[in-house]
Amino acid sequence: QVQLQESGPGLMKPSGTLSLTCAVSGESISIPNLWGWVRQSPGKGLEWIGEIYHSGYSTYNPSLKSRVTILVDKAKNQFSLKLISVTAADTAVYYCVSRQSGYWNYWGQGILVTVSS
Amino acid sequence: ENVLTQSPGTLSLSPGERVTLSCRTSQRVSNYLAWYQQKPGQAPRLLIYGASSRATGIPDRFGGSGSGTDFTLTISRLEPEDFAVYYCQQYGTSPYTFGQGTKLEIK
Numbered sequence: 001q002v003q004l005q006e007s008g009p010g011l012m013k014p015s016g017t018l019s020l021t022c023a024v025s026g027e028s029i030s031i032p033n034l035w036g037w038v039r040q041s042p043g044k045g046l047e048w049i050g051e052i053y054h055s056g057y058s059t060y061n062p063s064l065k066s067r068v069t070i071l072v073d074k075a076k077n078q079f080s081l082k083l084i085s086v087t088a089a090d091t092a093v094y095y096c097v098s099r100q101s102g103y104w105n106y107w108g109q110g111i112l113v114t115v116s117s
Numbered sequence: 118e119n120v121l122t123q124s125p126g127t128l129s130l131s132p133g134e135r136v137t138l139s140c141r142t143s144q145r146v147s148n149y150l151a152w153y154q155q156k157p158g159q160a161p162r163l164l165i166y167g168a169s170s171r172a173t174g175i176p177d178r179f180g181g182s183g184s185g186t187d188f189t190l191t192i193s194r195l196e197p198e199d200f201a202v203y204y205c206q207q208y209g210t211s212p213y214t215f216g217q218g219t220k221l222e223i224k
Binding site: 045046047048059061062063095101102103104105107108109110 | 149151159160161162163166167172173204206208209211212213214215216217218
């Protein structure tokens, strides 16, 4: 049973870089799952950010692609999200998620990130 | 981008009632549609995948149907713990998108 736990700063300033980590437990990150991020804000609802295979192949939402990087760290059994040039519009609860096929059956508890000066 | 429209936005119902929620996609998704339940302060929980298959541990009072562009989630008899927000999500084509949600509230 895959378990996911997000970590990272809860508050950051505009123009900074958001960095979050998702620790995977219960399974190796090298299993053939996709590991990704979804965020939820009052203004935009639930939004898929992107995902990565254990091999390192990644795909991103075109709306965020120019600012997002998702990486896997096999040694630490975790994956990460980096979002550059953040603004108040990036304020949201960020969830790490995992799927074997099309739907996400594993979700972290979520972490609130607030972008404010 | 495939836009998902859920209706209604809010429903006020009583325990024991039957409810049907609607999700319409702007592009066909075959049966690549999932439903999630979200309670305050919690992550979404997978209920239905493949438009009609219940996820592990989901009670059989939850049922999904539809294909193409029109989908429904039916709860045959509302229990107190079912009052929450429900989202549909398509995973047929990237970017994967969600509906805006339907809130079930106690009447």
